[in-house]
Amino acid sequence: MRLHCHGLFLPLYSSPVKHIHFQCRHCSTQWSREHSLTLDCTLNPCVISASWLGSISDSRAPPIACLSTPLLIHNSTVHMTTASAPPETLFALTISDHSRVKLVLDTKFLFLDYLQPRTSSNIACFSPVACLSPGSAVDDESSQQCSIPYFNILYADVTPPNTTTSLINYGTLSLDYCIVTGADAPITANERKAKLARLAFHIDAQSAPAAAAFAAALMARAYNAAVGCIAQKRLLVFVNPFGGKGKAIRRFRAGALPVLEVARCKLNIVETKYRNYALEYVENTQGLEELYDGIVCCSGDGIPHEVFNGLAHRSTGPDRAFKIPVCQIPCGTGNALAKNLCGTMDPAYAALCTVKGAPTPIDLCIFTQNGKSSVSFLSQAIGLIADVDLGTEHMRWMGNARVTVGLLQRVFAHKSYALDAQVRIVHDSRDQIRRAHKKHTARPVTITPDSPDLDSSSAEAWPDLKYGDGTDDIPEDWVTLDTSNISLFYVGKMPWMAFDALFFPAALPRDGYMDLVTVDATIPTFEILSIMSGVAEGKHFESDHVKYYKCDAYRVTPTGQEGYVSIDGEKFDYAPFQVEVKKRLGTVLSYQPIYQAPAI
Structure with missing residues (x-):
């Protein structure tokens, strides 16, 4: 009898065989026939144990054949026949030592089961058929398992074998993915990081169609088109060469670009040349909506501000x-958008989130001043925060330390600010805010386009202003706050204002409200320092000295002689302004429909 094994003929037994018994080691299907037999097994490869029965006087232990397709036994010769493997399971060989690997598509993971024969007398036939020598037990095989979440997988591809040669040839199944660390760490720890990795396996000619089907099925699970996540995204990438103390380009090229390229994204990389360059590019580029699946901002928060305002003024509407x-790769100083969407300051991990992101609607704010309206995606500030943000521009050489130094200087100088503020308050108690936050975040965190919470068709229109442009009379249901002597007047639409500033822990992407924080300047200095030191983890939310509101509109009139107004970190006139929320007006590229912030 001979075993025909992908072109290799391995003599196993020379005596006549009258009866053979077969059993699949995985599904336990048994066959027992004389002379001729067709085997059909639901698994691929089917691992068969063959035992000699009948009129055989040889007392040797049965040989074992590990087969990648069903067998047709005829005239005492075993021939391979072609069978299509189910796409959920595939067997391949490691390239280094040709050990068998079982790849299985699970619900959330790609499982890899490395099957290593324990016997030292393995017959090396260099194919997915591992033929073990006589004397091996049926289950004498060890298993080393590992798994890769579909979120981590960037690309799967099959290179078919060269069938024009008579030599044994193999194709290659390649898997590009990211090794992610810190995913289980607290979101405040900023430990989420990603590193590129690759796995490659040999496949034989007969397994090539099954491998191609498997790769296609894997890509379909890695990129769930049903929720709007597409592979090989077409991305317009803005890189601010001046961001991050001039390190933005290097951070992008070293961390983010390799991930985007391995994922086969189609990139148009544009370096900004001056302030509002991205705004003008987005506003004036023809066919932007058809050309790109997303806009990536490799910068701080200034470029996203420009992009949103460029979108607001496009002639297409x-x-x-x-x-x-819109999304962000953290290459600047603030990087709040990346922190809120990805929970990281790592460019590679942010790039992975970009690759795996789906269009997700968010609320935007409309800032109106001197008859002109602008889009604010992040925050509006007047008082201490605006002073620290804009009044320390001359200290940018210090990096993130300039914020700390500027804050301490002003707190110890007992700096205070005066303004008039009228607010349309929706919630003013912590209990109300907690209940609303819990109700919102208790929803499933899987993006589904037909979810009412994610339905962008209910987006409020731009530039229709529900409460006017700030020159109208104050509505009767607005409340005047006591802000004649304050330290903080800070409004946000996202939880994180920087990688270490969880200023608005109750902020939500689509609740239709802004979060307002005020702190009176009359409290002791050490209390202000305590409040600011707790911002990194959102502990100030519990402080009795912090007033926290949910509102959907407000108007501010500065009464001091000089100061700063900061909108998304950008400088605006120190003059009266009004802000209101537009529900679901904007869209971000996010892999989850909620912001990456701890529960309150």
Whole structure:
């Protein structure tokens, strides 16, 4: 009898065989026939144990054959026949030592089961058919398992074998993915990081169609088109060469670009040349909506601010333009958008989130001053925060330390600010805010386009202003706050204002509200320092000296002689302004429909 094993003929037994018994080691299917037999097994490869029965006087232990396709036994010769493997399971060989690997598509993971024969007398036939020598037990095989979440997988591809040669040839199944660390660490720890990795396996000619089907099935699970996540995204990438103390380009090229390229994204990389360059590019580029699946900002928070405002003024209409999703690779100083969407300051991990992101609607704010309206995606500040943010521009050489130094200088100088503020308050108690936050975040965290919470068709239009442009009379249901002597007046639409500033822990992406924090300047200095030191983990939310509101509109009139107004970190006139929320007006590229912030 001979075993025909992918072109290799391995003599196993020379005596006549009258009866053979077969059993699959995985599904336990048994066959027992004389002379001729067709085997059908639900698994691929089917691992068969063959035992000699009948009129055989040889007392040797049965040989074992590990087969990648069903067998046709005829005239005492075993021939391979072709069978299509189910796409959920595939067997391949490691390239280094040709050990068998079983790849299985699970619900959330790709499982890899490295099957290593324990016997030292393995017959090396260099194919997915591992033929063990006589004397091996049926289950004498060890298993080393590992798994890769579909979120981590970037690309799967099959290179078919060269069938024009008579030599044994193999194709290659390649898997590009990211090794992610810190995913289980607290979101405040900033430990989420990603590193590129690759796995490659040999496949034989007969397994090539099954391998191609498997790779396609894997890609379909890695990129769930049903929720809007597409592979090989077409991305417009803005890189601010001046961001991050001039290190933005290097951070992008070293960390983010390799991930985007391995994922086969189609990139148009544009370096900004001056302030508002991205705004002008987005506003004036023809066919932007058809050309790109997303806009990536490799910068601090200034470029996203420009992009959103560029979308607002496109001639195609802002309602259509705002459907283009925006995201950020953290290459600047603030990087708040990346922190809120990805929970990281690592460019590679942010790039992975970009690759795996789906269009997700968010609320935007409309800032109106001197008859002109602008989009604010992040925050508005007047008082201490605006002073520290904009009044320390001359200290940018210090990096993130300038914020700490500027804050201490002003706190110890007992700096205070005066303004008039009228606010349309929706919630003013911690209990109300907690209940609303819990109700919102208790929803499933899987993006589904038909979810009412994610339905962008209910987006409010731009630039229709529900409460006017700030020159109208104050509505009766607005409340005047006591802000004649304050330290903080800070409004946010996202939880994180920087990688270490969880200023608005109750902020939500689509609740239709802004979060307002005020702190009176009359409290002791050490209390202000205590409040600011607790911002990194959102502990100030519990302080009795912090007033925390949910509102959907407000108006501010500065009464001091000089100061700063900061909108998304950008400088605006120190003059009266009004802000209101537009529900679901904007779109971001996010892998989860909620912001990456701890529960309150």
